[in-house]
Each structure stands twice: as C-alpha cells, then as structure tokens.
Amino acid sequence: MALCAVSALALAWLVFTRLTEGTGWLGFLLSAFAAFLVLLYIVTADRLGRLAATDRVMTVLVVTGAVILLVPLVLLNVYIFQKGLKALRLGFFLDDQRGITPVMASSAGGGAHAVVGTIQQVGLALLFSLPLGLGAAIFLNESRSRWRRPVRVFVDAMSGLPSVLAGLFVFAVLILPYASSIKIFSFNGLMASLALALIMLPTITRTVEVVLRLVPDGLREAGLALGSTRVRTTWSVVLPTARTGITTAVVLGVARAVGETAPLLFTAFGYDLMNANPTDGAQESLPLFVYRNIRKPDAAAVERGFAGALVLMLIVIGLFALARFIGRDRSKARTRKATRRPVRDATPVPEDAA
Amino acid sequence: MATTETIPAATPPPAADPVPAPTSARQRRVIQDKPARVDRWFDRVTLASGLFVLVLLVLVGFFLLQRSRRAIGGIGIIDFLTTEGWRTDVSPPEIGVLGLLTGTVIVAMIAIVIAVPLGTVSALFITEYASIQSRKYLTALVDLLAAIPSLIFGLWGFLALSGQLSSLAEWIGTHFGWIPIFEISKDANLTNSMFIAGVVVALMVVPIIASVAREVFAQTPPGEKEAALALGSTRWGMIRSVVLPYGKGGIIGGSMLGLGRALGETIAVSLLLPQVPALVYRILENGGSTVSGFIVLRAGADPFTTSGLMAAGLVLFVVTLVTNSLASVVVARSRSGAGVDL
Numbered sequence: 001m002a003l004c005a006v007s008a009l010a011l012a013w014l015v016f017t018r019l020t021e022g023t024g025w026l027g028f029l030l031s032a033f034a035a036f037l038v039l040l041y042i043v044t045a046d047r048l049g050r051l052a053a054t055d056r057v058m059t060v061l062v063v064t065g066a067v068i069l070l071v072p073l074v075l076l077n078v079y080i081f082q083k084g085l086k087a088l089r090l091g092f093f094l095d096d097q098r099g100i101t102p103v104m105a106s107s108a109g110g111g112a113h114a115v116v117g118t119i120q121q122v123g124l125a126l127l128f129s130l131p132l133g134l135g136a137a138i139f140l141n142e143s144r145s146r147w148r149r150p151v152r153v154f155v156d157a158m159s160g161l162p163s164v165l166a167g168l169f170v171f172a173v174l175i176l177p178y179a180s181s182i183k184i185f186s187f188n189g190l191m192a193s194l195a196l197a198l199i200m201l202p203t204i205t206r207t208v209e210v211v212l213r214l215v216p217d218g219l220r221e222a223g224l225a226l227g228s229t230r231v232r233t234t235w236s237v238v239l240p241t242a243r244t245g246i247t248t249a250v251v252l253g254v255a256r257a258v259g260e261t262a263p264l265l266f267t268a269f270g271y272d273l274m275n276a277n278p279t280d281g282a283q284e285s286l287p288l289f290v291y292r293n294i295r296k297p298d299a300a301a302v303e304r305g306f307a308g309a310l311v312l313m314l315i316v317i318g319l320f321a322l323a324r325f326i327g328r329d330r331s332k333a334r335t336r337k338a339t340r341r342p343v344r345d346a347t348p349v350p351e352d353a354a
Numbered sequence: 355m356a357t358t359e360t361i362p363a364a365t366p367p368p369a370a371d372p373v374p375a376p377t378s379a380r381q382r383r384v385i386q387d388k389p390a391r392v393d394r395w396f397d398r399v400t401l402a403s404g405l406f407v408l409v410l411l412v413l414v415g416f417f418l419l420q421r422s423r424r425a426i427g428g429i430g431i432i433d434f435l436t437t438e439g440w441r442t443d444v445s446p447p448e449i450g451v452l453g454l455l456t457g458t459v460i461v462a463m464i465a466i467v468i469a470v471p472l473g474t475v476s477a478l479f480i481t482e483y484a485s486i487q488s489r490k491y492l493t494a495l496v497d498l499l500a501a502i503p504s505l506i507f508g509l510w511g512f513l514a515l516s517g518q519l520s521s522l523a524e525w526i527g528t529h530f531g532w533i534p535i536f537e538i539s540k541d542a543n544l545t546n547s548m549f550i551a552g553v554v555v556a557l558m559v560v561p562i563i564a565s566v567a568r569e570v571f572a573q574t575p576p577g578e579k580e581a582a583l584a585l586g587s588t589r590w591g592m593i594r595s596v597v598l599p600y601g602k603g604g605i606i607g608g609s610m611l612g613l614g615r616a617l618g619e620t621i622a623v624s625l626l627l628p629q630v631p632a633l634v635y636r637i638l639e640n641g642g643s644t645v646s647g648f649i650v651l652r653a654g655a656d657p658f659t660t661s662g663l664m665a666a667g668l669v670l671f672v673v674t675l676v677t678n679s680l681a682s683v684v685v686a687r688s689r690s691g692a693g694v695d696l
Contacts, residue, residue, distance in 0.1 A: 055588035062483055065475030066492075069564070072557050073499055076510050135403025143400050151404040153682070158411050160611065160678030161671075162618025164646045168667045169414045171653075172421040176660070198414075201407065230389070231396040252501075259503020262620040262646065265653055287505050291621065294509060302513075309506055320498050 011035045033064070077313070084310025087303040092311070096284075097272040102298040111308050113274040114289035117189060120278045121268060121285055122257050124193035125200055130250060132197075133204030140205070141212040142234050159202035166198040167263025175267070189278030192268035192285065199260060200253040207252055211245030212238060248327035255319040259312060261287035286312045415671060422665030425449065425658060434665060440631045440648075442659055449662045451645065451669050453631035457548065458644040458670070460637060461623060462616035464552025465559050469616075470609050472556070473563030480564075481571040482593055493568065500561035508622030511554035516626070519553060520544040523638040536638060548634065548642035551626040555619050559612035566611060566685065570604025571597055607685030614678040618670065620646035645670045 011032075037057055045053035087107055095110035136155065140148055170191050178185035185191070215238050223233035239246070264270070269282035270292050286308055293305030389397065426434055429449065437450020480492045523544045530536045574597050582592040598605075624647035631648060634641040649663045649670075 051588055051591065055590040058590040058593075059483070062475050062479050065472055066479035066483075069472055069476045069499075069560055070495070073495070075514075076502070076506070079510055079514050080506060132403050132406060135400055136407050139400035139404035143397055143404075145397070145401055145404070147401065147404060147408075151408050153679070154408045154411050156682040157675055157678050158407065160614040160618070160674055160681075161411070161414070162620060162646055162674055164618070164620040164649055165414065165418070165667055165671055168649065168664065169417060172417045172664060173413075176421065198410070201410075205407065229396075230393045232392075234396070255501050259505060261503070261505045262624075262650055265650055287503065287621075290505060290509065291625075294512070294625070305509075309509055312503060313506055316501055316503060317498070320501050324494060 007039055011039075037061070080306065080309055080313050083303070083306040084308075084313075087300075087307035088310055092307055096274040098274075100272075102296075102300065105300055108300075109304070111284075111286065111289050111304070111311070113271070114284045114286045114308060115311070116274065116276055117268065117278075117283040117285040118258060118287075120276075121189050121192045121196060121264075121283070122254055124190065124278060125196035125257055126250065126254060128193065128197035129200040129204055129253065133201050133249075133253070134208060134246070136201075136205045137208035137212055138234060140209050142230065142238065155202050155205050159206060161199075161202075162262075163199050163260050164262035166195045167266035169198065170195045170263070171266040184279050187267065187269040187282045188280060189268055189275075189283040189285075192264050192283065193278065195263035195267050196257040196260060199263065200257045203256050204249050204253040207249035208242075208246055211242045211249060214245065215241045244326050248323045251319050251323040251326065255316050255323070258315055258319070259287055261291050264288050265291075286315075415668070415675075418664050418668040418671055422661055422668050425661035425665045428658070434662075435669075438631065438633050440662075442656070442662075447658065449659075450631075451666050453633055454643050454645045454648050454666060455669060455673075456633055457627070457631070457642045458617055458646070458673075460634075461548050461552050461555060461619075461627075461642065461644055462613055464549060464637065465555035465616040466609060466613050468553060468556035469559040469563055469612055470605070473560045473608065473612070474567050474605055476560070477564045477567035477571055478593060478597070480568050482589065482597065493565075496561050496564050496568070499557075500565065504558055504619060504622045507554055507558055508625040511550065511622060512625040515554065516545050516550055519550045520547075523547060523549055527638050543640040544638060546626060546628055546640045548627065548637045551623050551642065551644075552637070554622050554626060555616050558619065558622070559616050562615055563605075563608040563612045566608030567601060567604050570601040570608075570685075574600045603684055603687055607681050610677055610681030610684060614674050614681060617677060618646055618674050619644075620650055623647040624650045 037060065040060065041053045041057050044056045089107050089110070091107065092110035092112070093115060094112055096113035097109045097111075100109040136151065139145070140152055140155075174185045174194075175187065175191060179187070219237050219241060220233055223237040224230070228236075264285055264287060268285055268288060270288040271282040271284045275281055275283045290305045290308040290312060293301045293308065296302065296305075429437075429446070434450050436452055437448055438453035438456075439448055439450065440453070441448045476496070480489055480496070484492055526536055527544070578596045578600075579592055582596050583589075587595065623644045627642045627644065627647055628640060629643040629648050629651050630641065631643045632641070645666050649667055652659060652663055
C-alpha cells in the first residue's frame with residue numbers, strides 16, 4: 001500500500017509537471033490521489049481478486065472522506081485561536097469600546113459590553129423558552145391528545161426555520177409598529193431575547209422529548225398504580241428521572257442560541273458601549289461584536305473581532321463539553337456506589353416485568 | 355449525591371390528590387378515562403403550550419405576509435417573483451426575488467453536492483470502520499462541528515479559506531472551463547464567488563447529514579450484516595448490499611434537512627458574497643446573492659424596502675418549510691421501517 005502511494009506520487013509528478021504543466025498543489029494532490037486509487041485497485045486485484053480490490057479502494061475512500069471532514073475542523077480551530085489570542089487580554093472582559101479610535105492598537109478596549117449583552121439576552125431567552133419547551137415536550141410525550149401529531153410536525157418545521165426569519169418576525173410584529181410609541185418595543189436586548197427564544201424553543205422541545213421518551217414506562221405505571229395523578233407522576237417521577245437529559249437539552253439550546261448573529265441585527269442592533277439594561281436601547285452581543293468589527297476596514301478592529309470570535313468559540317466548546325459531561329453515562333459510577341451502599345441506591349429500573 | 359436522589363417508585367401517593375373511584379358497580383364494565391381535576395388542568399396547560407408552538411409558526415408566516423403586502427401590492431406578485439434586480443431608486447421601483455432565489459438555490463446546491471458524499475462517507479466511517487471506543491468520540495466531534503456558530507465558519511471562509519479556494523477555482527476553471535457553469539473569463543476576480551460560499555456552507559451542512567445518516571446506519575439489523583459477512587462478502591460488499599439500502603431514507607432525509615439549513619444560511623453567506631441581486635451562472639467568479647444574506651445587509655432601510663425584504667423573507671420561509679417538511683416525512687418513514695427486524 002505504501003509502495004502504491006509512492007509510485008502514485010511519482011506518476012502524478014511525472015504527468016503533472018512534465019506532461020501537462022498543471023498548476024497548484026491541490027490539483028497535484030487530487031491527481032496523485034486518483035493515481036493512487038487506480039494503482040491500489042490494479043495491485044490488489046492482481047493479488048487477491050476484484051472483490052477484495054473494490055473493498056480496499058472503498059476503505060481508502062471512506063477513510064479519506066472522514067479525514068477531509070476533520071481537516072477543516074482542525075484548521076478552523078487553529079486559525080481562530082492563532083488570530084484571536086493576539087488581541088485577547090484580560091482587558092477584553094473589563095472594558096467596552098469607550099474612546100476607541102481606529103488608530104489604537106487592538107489590545108486597547110474590549111468586549112465586556114458584548115459579553116454582558118450575550119449573557120443577558122441568552123439568559124432571558126432561556127427564561128422564555130424553557131417553560132414553553134418543557135411544556136410542549138411533556139405535551140408530546142405524556143398526554144394523549146390528538147393534537148400531538150400536528151404539533152410534532154410544526155416543531156420539526158420550526159427547527160428548520162432560518163434564524164434570520166426569527167429576527168425578522170420580532171422586527172415585523174413588535175419593533176416596526178410599536179417602536180415609536182412604546183419604548184420597550186424598540187431595538188433592545190429584550191427583543192433579541194425573544195428572537196433567540198424562538199430559535200431555542202424547537203431545539204429544547206425536541207431534545208427534551210427524546211429524553212422523556214427514554215424514561216421507562218414501568219416507572220410511570222408504578223407511579224400511577226400507586227394512585228398518584230398524572231401531574232404528580234410527571235412532576236415527581238418522570239422529570240426527576242430525566243433531569244440530566246433536560247439539563248443537556250438546555251445546554252444545547254444555549255449553545256445554539258449563543259452564536260446566532262442574524263436575528264440580532266434586527267433586534268439588539270449592536271452598540272459600542274456598555275448597556276446593562278436589556279429593556280432600554282440597543283445592546284451589543286458577542287456575535288454582533290464579531291460581525292461588526294470584522295467588517296471594519298482597520299486592522300485593529302478586525303483583530304478585536306477575532307478576539308471576540310475566540311471567546312465565542314471557547315463558550316460554545318465549553319457549553320458542549322458541559323453537555324457531554326452532564327449527559328455522560330453514569331452507569332459505572334452508580335454500580336460502584338451501589339456496592340458501597342446497596343440499600344439506598346439499588347434503584348431497579350423495571351423496563352419489563354419479564 | 356445519594357441523598358438528593360429520591361427513589362421515584364417509592365414516593366407515597368400524596369393524600370391531597372383524589373383517586374379516581376373504580377366504576378365496577380356496573381354490570382358491563384366500560385373502561386373510561388376519568389381524570390382528576392388536577393389532571394384535567396394538566397392536560398389543558400400542556401395542550402396550551404403545545405398549541406402555542408404551533409400557533410407561533412403560523413404567526414411567523416402570517417406577519418411576514420401582512421408586512422410584505424405593501425411591496426407585493428405595489429408591484430404584483432408575479433412581477434415580484436420574476437424580477438431579478440432590486441432597484442428602489444427608479445419609479446416605479448423594480449424589486450424582485452428571482453435573482454436572490456436563484457443565488458440561494460445555486461449556493462445550496464453546491465453545498466449539497468459536496469456535503470452529501472462527505473456526510474454519508476463519514477457516517478459510514480463512524481458506524482462501520484471506526485473502532486467501538488473511538489466511535490463515541492467521533493460522534494461527539496461531528497456534533498461539535500454542528501454546534502460551531504455559522505458566524506465563525508463565515509469568518510474563516512471570508513478571511514482564510516477564500517484565498518486557498520480561489521486557486522482551486524482557477525484550476526477548475528482552466529481545465530474544466532468547457533462546462534458552461536465552470537466558465538471563467540480572463541482576469542476575472544475569483545474571490546467571493548458562489549463556489550466558495552457553497553464550500554463553506556457545505557462544511558456547515560456535513561455534520562447534519564452525517565448525524566442523521568449515522569443514526570439510521572446504526573439501526574441496521576445486525577443479523578443481516580452478519581449474514582452478509584458470513585456469506586463471504588467483503589466489508590464494502592456488506593455495506594453496499596445491506597447498510598446502504600437500509601439507510602437510503604436516512605441519507606435522503608438528512609440531505610434534505612441539510613438543504614433546508616443551506617437555504618436559510620445567513621451570516622456566512624452575507625460575509626462571503628457581494629450580495630448584488632442578479633442572475634449569475636458562472637459560479638467560480640465573483641458575484642451572487644442569497645435571500646437571507648441580502649435581508650441582513652439591507653436591514654433598516656426605508657419602509658418600502660423593508661416591506662420588500664419581508665416579502666423575500668416570506669418566500670424563503672415557504673421554501674425552507676416545504677423542504678424541511680418533506681425531509682421530516684422521509685426520515686420518519688425510514689425510521690418507521692426500522693422497527694421491522696428479523
């Protein structure tokens with residue numbers, strides 16, 4: 001196989017540079033890869049037959065595809081880290097853009113206003129979408145209404161709603177008609193959080209629903225058989241059992257909302273100074289900070305944008321790791337605990353009576 | 355830790371909740387649901403929150419329609435759908451969605467053409483080739499890729515990838531220029547093209563396709579896989595004859611979900627494309643625009659433009675809604691078949 005690769009490289013070099021005078025390393029790589037596949041096929045077919053040769057070639061193709069997917073991920077991370085670290089100082093979390101002029105270095109000023117805005121907007125959005133999403137998920141899974149099917153279809157459709165439309169919706173319904181008369185309906189953080197809630201809602205609903213479906217029916221039946229009402233069963237049996245899953249759903253919803261930029265352009269609008277009041281006036285957020293700075297012509301602003309992008313990236317990766325950590329498989333830890341305290345923790349999960 | 359975990363099954367029934375009385379007094383027992391009063395409220399509240407989600411989506415469509423009436427009423431719906439440019443400085447204004455919509459569709463198509471093979475192949479790698487230990491981490495990695503904000507993809511594509519890809523575009527253009535869409539004119543600017551935008555969007559779409567396809571592939575009945583292997587087929591033979599036919603619905607559904615996402619992709623595209631609405635067919639050259647990217651760039655203009663943007667948003671809303679509904683039907687059908695085991 002290695003010999004195949006070497007000869008393919010040699011062949012590609014010969015064809016590419018000597019015979020056709022092609023250009024670019026990417027083209028070279030592509031033709032070398034094609035030559036490698038052909039050679040591999042011929043060699044294996046000669047030794048092991050055609051079936052084995054096809055298998056070998058497909059294995060190489062599949063592995064290459066997976067690697068191609070990984071390479072951009074690594075490159076992207078390296079790029080953002082490299083660029084972002086330059087302008088990321090502690091001051092980034094302490095200062096806003098007060099008194100910043102285009103000639104100043106990128107380490108002057110910071111994005112504290114953006115961080116505060118992001119926390120407030122996403123927090124408020126969570127406040128709106130969590131009860132609703134939880135309610136809708138319980139409705140989908142615990143009730144026997146005939147409206148379940150249409151609601152599920154709509155939740156699915158809503159999760160595919162382009163985020164820009166969520167912003168456009170809030171803009172059309174609240175800001176456009178009422179901004180001049182009612183102050184709370186002008187560009188501010190609250191409107192942004194409404195748009196973000198619209199985006200988080202389907203994510204939370206769907207994830208929670210999947211988790212609720214995993215709760216064994218035996219637990220529900222046990223609760224009902226003991227004479228408790230369905231409310232009681234849901235509240236003190238189903239939800240506590242699914243607690244970790246629900247937390248994961250929340251974290252994933254937050255991770256989705258925290259990086260959204262498009263809806264904020266119509267709602268929070270963006271602002272260069274600290275504004276800690278989400279109901280009054282335009283507010284910045286991290287994605288907006290990045291978006292607005294990256295489009296400015298001066299290099300320092302672009303660097304600041306990269307610092308913001310790095311912070312955003314770290315938040316997303318951190319949230320993601322948190323979700324994995326909460327939702328991790330605890331069966332190992334539990335069995336260890338169970339051997340230590342057999343009486344308290346031996347919670348049987350009666351999936352089937354058999 | 356242990357003290358916080360109550361044992362659910364052992365929770366005593368609260369005395370306050372009335373137990374439905376058994377109705378065994380009748381001769382023929384009719385089993386009927388007789389919920390307690392709390393339960394009836396429970397039903398109502400959950401029904402309300404479920405219906406709220408439903409109503410919300412209807413409202414989105416309704417308000418977009420209402421706000422766009424001014425623009426559509428001004429020029430007529432047929433003209434709006436068939437005008438390619440966007441000029442408000444002439445009177446009567448010529449605004450239309452055709453140029454934007456073709457741009458959107460072309461970018462999404464490029465993304466899908468790149469992303470479907472990549473996503474399928476990486477799902478195959480995770481389920482069939484990778485070792486069991488690494489499978490978990492690879493799945494997490496794909497999910498993480500899906501969680502990276504599109505802004506960051508756009509940033510990277512805008513400032514780093516664009517240069518790399520334009521040399522590839524040049525190579526394609528010089529060697530495959532005889533195919534009409536790959537045609538490039540001499541000294542054309544090859545940055546900020548729909549091809550580059552399509553590649554960046556493809557990177558965002560791949561994880562979606564990969565995760566749906568992986569889920570379906572993982573449900574392939576092991577019995578059939580083992581049967582194929584036992585009959586002497588190679589690994590690829592097994593995949594081709596068992597896994598792929600079984601997971602076809604997953605691939606198609608995942609691709610359509612990805613298509614929905616690609617159609618609605620906003621920020622990355624608004625950074626990458628010049629957003630000048632016009633019909634552009636040379637995908638390797640500078641130019642192109644998409645509905646969502648255009649909406650973002652023109653936000654906050656005069657009322658008439660805003661109304662036009664709402665109309666464009668409405669078109670996007672309908673297109674993505676149809677795509678996603680079809681996708682979820684396909685995925686649901688492929689999953690319902692998954693229950694049939696040997």
